[in-house]
Amino acid sequence: MQINLTNVEHKYQKDTPFERLALREVNIDIPSGTYLAIIGHTGSGKSTLLQHLNGLLKPTKGSVHIGEYTLAAGKKEKNLRAIRKKVGIVFQFPEHQLFEETVLKDICFGPMNFGVSEKEAIMLAKESLHKVGLSEDILDKSPFDLSGGQMRRVAIAGVLAMKPEVLVLDEPTAGLDPGGRKEIMDLFYDIHKETKISTILVTHSMEDAASYADEIVIMHKGTVYETGSPREIFSQSDQLVSLGLDVPNTVRMQLMIEQQCGRKLDQICLTMDELSEQIESLLKRGVPK
Amino acid sequence: MMDKMIFGRYVPAESPMHRLDPRAKLLMVFIFVFIIFLANNIATYVVIGAFTLLILNMSKIPAGFLIGGLRPVFYLILFTFFLHLFFTKEGDLLFKWNFIEVYENGLRQGIFISLRFAFLILITSILTLTTTPISITDGLETLFNPLKKWKLPVHELALMMSISLRFIPTLMEETDKIMKAQAARGTEFSTGPIKNRIKAIVPLLIPLFVSSFKRAEELATAMESRGYRGGEGRTKYRLLKWESKDTILLAAIMVLTVLLLLLRS
Numbered sequence: 001m002q003i004n005l006t007n008v009e010h011k012y013q014k015d016t017p018f019e020r021l022a023l024r025e026v027n028i029d030i031p032s033g034t035y036l037a038i039i040g041h042t043g044s045g046k047s048t049l050l051q052h053l054n055g056l057l058k059p060t061k062g063s064v065h066i067g068e069y070t071l072a073a074g075k076k077e078k079n080l081r082a083i084r085k086k087v088g089i090v091f092q093f094p095e096h097q098l099f100e101e102t103v104l105k106d107i108c109f110g111p112m113n114f115g116v117s118e119k120e121a122i123m124l125a126k127e128s129l130h131k132v133g134l135s136e137d138i139l140d141k142s143p144f145d146l147s148g149g150q151m152r153r154v155a156i157a158g159v160l161a162m163k164p165e166v167l168v169l170d171e172p173t174a175g176l177d178p179g180g181r182k183e184i185m186d187l188f189y190d191i192h193k194e195t196k197i198s199t200i201l202v203t204h205s206m207e208d209a210a211s212y213a214d215e216i217v218i219m220h221k222g223t224v225y226e227t228g229s230p231r232e233i234f235s236q237s238d239q240l241v242s243l244g245l246d247v248p249n250t251v252r253m254q255l256m257i258e259q260q261c262g263r264k265l266d267q268i269c270l271t272m273d274e275l276s277e278q279i280e281s282l283l284k285r286g287v288p289k
Numbered sequence: 290m291m292d293k294m295i296f297g298r299y300v301p302a303e304s305p306m307h308r309l310d311p312r313a314k315l316l317m318v319f320i321f322v323f324i325i326f327l328a329n330n331i332a333t334y335v336v337i338g339a340f341t342l343l344i345l346n347m348s349k350i351p352a353g354f355l356i357g358g359l360r361p362v363f364y365l366i367l368f369t370f371f372l373h374l375f376f377t378k379e380g381d382l383l384f385k386w387n388f389i390e391v392y393e394n395g396l397r398q399g400i401f402i403s404l405r406f407a408f409l410i411l412i413t414s415i416l417t418l419t420t421t422p423i424s425i426t427d428g429l430e431t432l433f434n435p436l437k438k439w440k441l442p443v444h445e446l447a448l449m450m451s452i453s454l455r456f457i458p459t460l461m462e463e464t465d466k467i468m469k470a471q472a473a474r475g476t477e478f479s480t481g482p483i484k485n486r487i488k489a490i491v492p493l494l495i496p497l498f499v500s501s502f503k504r505a506e507e508l509a510t511a512m513e514s515r516g517y518r519g520g521e522g523r524t525k526y527r528l529l530k531w532e533s534k535d536t537i538l539l540a541a542i543m544v545l546t547v548l549l550l551l552l553r554s
Contacts, residue, residue: 016357041423051469060443084473084475088473094470097467098496099496099499109474113476162474162475261360269335
């Protein structure tokens with residue numbers, strides 16, 4: 001499903017002494033099936049932006065087109081539910097939204113809200129539980145008896161069970177250990193590849209943005225600073241640093257190597273494999289003394 | 290949804306009301322709550338209304354914001370007004386239509402009681418709007434200090450109050466967050482049949498309770514690990530300073546009291 005944001009502006013607490021401009025003149029096009037990463041400093045408007053993607057917030061100016069639906073400033077959209085069924089959001093610390101007596105009931109909550117029958121919801125629940133790498137024997141447990149990592153996975157399963165056409169992820173790995181982090185990110189990537197759903201990832205991790213995204217948007221002071229492919233974005237390391245961001249570890253390593261031996265590698269390396277290949281070919285050609 | 294809420298909220302600004310000592314403001318509100326019941330005719334309502342307006346004006350809180358924030362109470366005021374209007378059967382009959390009868394005293398009572406309500410809410414809101422929660426508790430603690438003689442745990446009560454005030458914004462933020470998370474999973478909080486809306490409260494309340502308990506425990510651990518042992522021998526970082534303008538405020542409310550006593554019928 002395609003999403004377009006046109007001149008979106010959002011003011012929090014409009015017309016009160018607390019009014020605050022969070023977004024201005026945001027223009028983003030997200031074609032169907034894209035894996036988009038949104039990066040930016042804390043307070044750059046990332047979270048506000050993603051809440052516009054399923055009508056949790058409405059623009060105070062401009063418009064958001066989600067598939068056939070439009071959310072525009074000052075207009076009432078009646079099909080919010082339909083939009084929310086198609087756009088699933090995994091919020092930061094999604095385990096905070098668990099509330100049911102059993103894991104099964106909690107995962108079924110979303111699908112059943114959107115009118116899926118109980119029998120079908122249970123099937124969806126089991127399917128998404130497998131996707132997040134948990135076994136069926138926790139289905140009857142209380143979600144509050146699980147470990148932090150398991151709770152996170154159950155919460156994610158609850159969103160996946162809604163079968164969204166667009167998956168929005170707000171720092172889904174915050175507070176997880178490195179192992180769990182990679183597992184969760186790989187899981188979202190696999191789902192993205194398998195089902196071709198658009199995935200929008202808000203992240204602080206340059207590594208994740210570099211290794212998974214097709215397209216990166218840099219948010220700065222409430223507006224889009226730059227859009228480009230990971231290679232384009234991460235080849236401008238000075239600019240990223242000036243925005244309070246960073247380059248992925250592989251790029252940093254590459255820059256150090258390039259500085260040491262005074263030679264440029266053929267391309268910006270976004271993954272460990274790419275970097276080792278480049279180093280290998282550099283060594284084969286011989287490092288100048 | 291809670292953007293326009295004004296209860297318990299502090300609006301940072303530079304104004305004469307902001308600069309007053311919290312004890313003076315607390316005493317003023319305390320006395321005001323009592324003397325508002327002295328008003329019982331047009332003259333007294335004019336006097337107390339003028340006082341309220343003066344205080345509002347001194348607080349530099351935008352009037353639009355105050356009115357917007359009072360909207361939820363507005364219906365309560367309206368309800369009180371009609372209750373008095375229709376059920377007071379004294380004085381001359383002003384209006385009659387089918388079984389609805391409006392008497393002169395009913396109209397008077399309705400207007401007076403609604404005004405009393407509005408003044409009370411405005412004055413108490415001004416207290417919280419112009420005083421930080423911390424100063425309010427500091428003020429209360431000092432005012433209630435003499436009660437320690439009767440074994441009233443003044444410090445503990447003040448601490449409880451400041452903790453709960455401190456966590457109101459946190460709780461609001463969290464409510465907002467969880468509401469959004471559940472709305473993204475298809476819960477409807479503000480549309481649809483009433484029955485569904487009531488049901489929608491469960492997925493909101495349970496996560497809120499869970500996290501509040503967790504937070505309380507964390508806070509207790511944090512306080513203990515920083516050596517908190519209660520109020521005994523504890524000194525204060527912020528010292529309250531009583532100035533002449535605070536005395537003037539108290540004098541003003543005394544004058545108001547005397548005026549009301551003289552003018553009331």
